[in-house]
Amino acid sequence: MRLAAVCALLALSTGTAHADVSTPRRIGAVAAAIFPGVLLRGTGSYLVGEKRTAKRLAILGYSGLASMALGGGSIINSGASEYTVPAIPFVILGMGAFIPTWFADIAVAAGVSPGQGTPRAAPPWSMELGTVWLHDPFRARGLVNGELQVELDRVGFGVATLIDTEGDQNTEELDARYRLLGPAPTAQVVEDGSRLHVAVAGRRHRDAVDDVTLLTAELELRGRYDLANLDGVLDGQFIDMSVGIGLERAEYPRDQTNLSSVLLAGFGYGWYVGRGSEVEVVYEHRRDSITGGIAAGRAAGFVGSVGLRALARISQNWAVRGAVEVGNAWVTTFGIRYEGGPR
């Protein structure tokens, strides 16, 4: 009953890209896109007549599933041997293809119109000030975050800080990135928001209550793929993926330290909204963030965090950003951003 209501709501509340599809058929397509579409990728698209889209979503989705199976199979078969750990990113990135194509198929079945939103290139520079509410089993903290991003054509730099208003924790972060692919930082609306960056970052995190200081160095590949490149019907939707590795030094009481590695991997599925705004659901596999991993019952310890992020442009130069992430903690972020530089 609830599924039917959701399907009807989805079908009735979205655009009319394919007005020749009747509402009952669209409701049925949304329902089929949810199930069995969760396994039979492209079901929803097929039922509303978008057979080419269905085929392409199936190819991308099942490529992801194959990556998950190969990676996951080798890990499980070896009993999580350290020699098969390099297969973990294949599992996460495979999920990054398999799950978003499910969402995209539901969107097509619901009749989301092409071109509802357009991407925008990064601005030459931006500043953000915001608040973060952290609630985890041990901590309820109000934090202030600030960041500055500067783009010099292909090279970008960022500096960010996250400070506890009561002084219990503070984080400072520096990062530099090189744009391998994607639009130049003009802040202009662009046809294709796809991009690929390689980034290095360094972070210092101090938690006074825990008496732990963490120093992290990271190398990461971050990419976005506009699904319009897969099929025009998917215009306005995108997939984000990232993968990388980090080295972490922990400092404890009694001058003790520990050196460890950190796997960076995640994915997201989002929509462009209007001219440069966007909303995205994300999965982050890393556990060293303040969010940590979900207490997922039998799967606890193996699952990272999920989140919903949104960037809303309120004028040419101003935007607001919000995010809710759920893992070991609830982390809620609200920030206001100024984007500057010549346009």
Added chain:
Amino acid sequence: MKCAPLILALAACTRPAEDRAPKELDVGAADLRDATVSVVDGLAAIHQLGDRTLVLRANAPALDIDIDLQATAAGVWTITTKNVLVDSVLYVDGTPTPRTPVEGASPTHAVFEIGLGEGHHDLRLAPPDADTLASFQFAAMADIQTAMPEVDQVFRAISATPGPRFVVFMGDITQRAEVEEYDLFDRQLDYLNLPMFTTLGNHELWAEPERYFDRYGRASFQFRFKGAAFTFADSGDAGLDPIVEGWLDDWLVGAKDELNIFLTHIPPLDPVGVRYGAFRSARDGHRLVSRLVENQVDLALYGHIHTYEPYDNGGVPSVISGGGGADPMKLDGIDRHFLVVTLDPAAGVVSDVTVRRVEE
């Protein structure tokens, strides 16, 4: 994928053990209309309290038991204690009481028939040397799960090893926490001639936790033996609940100047960091390691990862030993195994940690 809704639902809960931890406080206490029994610190599960009958399963080498009786409950009591050291003696109000011979009984089961009058009685069940500061050995293992039908081979190997006084178990007895699995485990324990003191693992949480608590006792507890403190913590949800951490803070601080052994199922940090076979929050993992460092823990023992891996964690000697037989890790050359640990509390050192492989 069918787990996705469950995972999202559970995401709303950041303290999955919030209700579980307080239930531990019920362990080791029982009463009748005219009799009250309380095992100090909940170090035993009371399986039965009836008409002048008490059956309990120890989860520590030494138990202190308070019994309060009204006149109607006075008389000759039969006290059956499971999972005790083979040389345990029952002291009733300070007076040693001989075991009642039971033909064919496991050496870890002891039966005592004692006369108890109206009023309060202090019982202590412990081997005579329990408080003597001297070197001793214990065995350690974890992660039986699907290997339950063959775990008797591991138990026989431990029993054939001279030296260990008891076994500590770092969780994941079962695969699915089913009653039949626990029943089989209890039968397999007949092949072990030492008591086994255990905490739970994530697989014990596939059913309601009372199923574990009622049989084996608390998952988070501390006992002392011959000058060494053993502190167990429930990390079955890949983290500690703040309630458990509160207990842990007190226990670890109290044992700071003793030989300090810490045991839990899931390692706070995976030595192969990118694998994430550890706490769900790395920051909470570091928080625990910081506590272990601060309180000078001498040895940390973990399970969960089905291999043998000794490593240094912030200066705390740590060992992962998940060799009970559950889906052994490949490419590590270890397979089924257990540890034999030698402690010298008088010198305040862990003298030796040896891994013993168990062949078919």
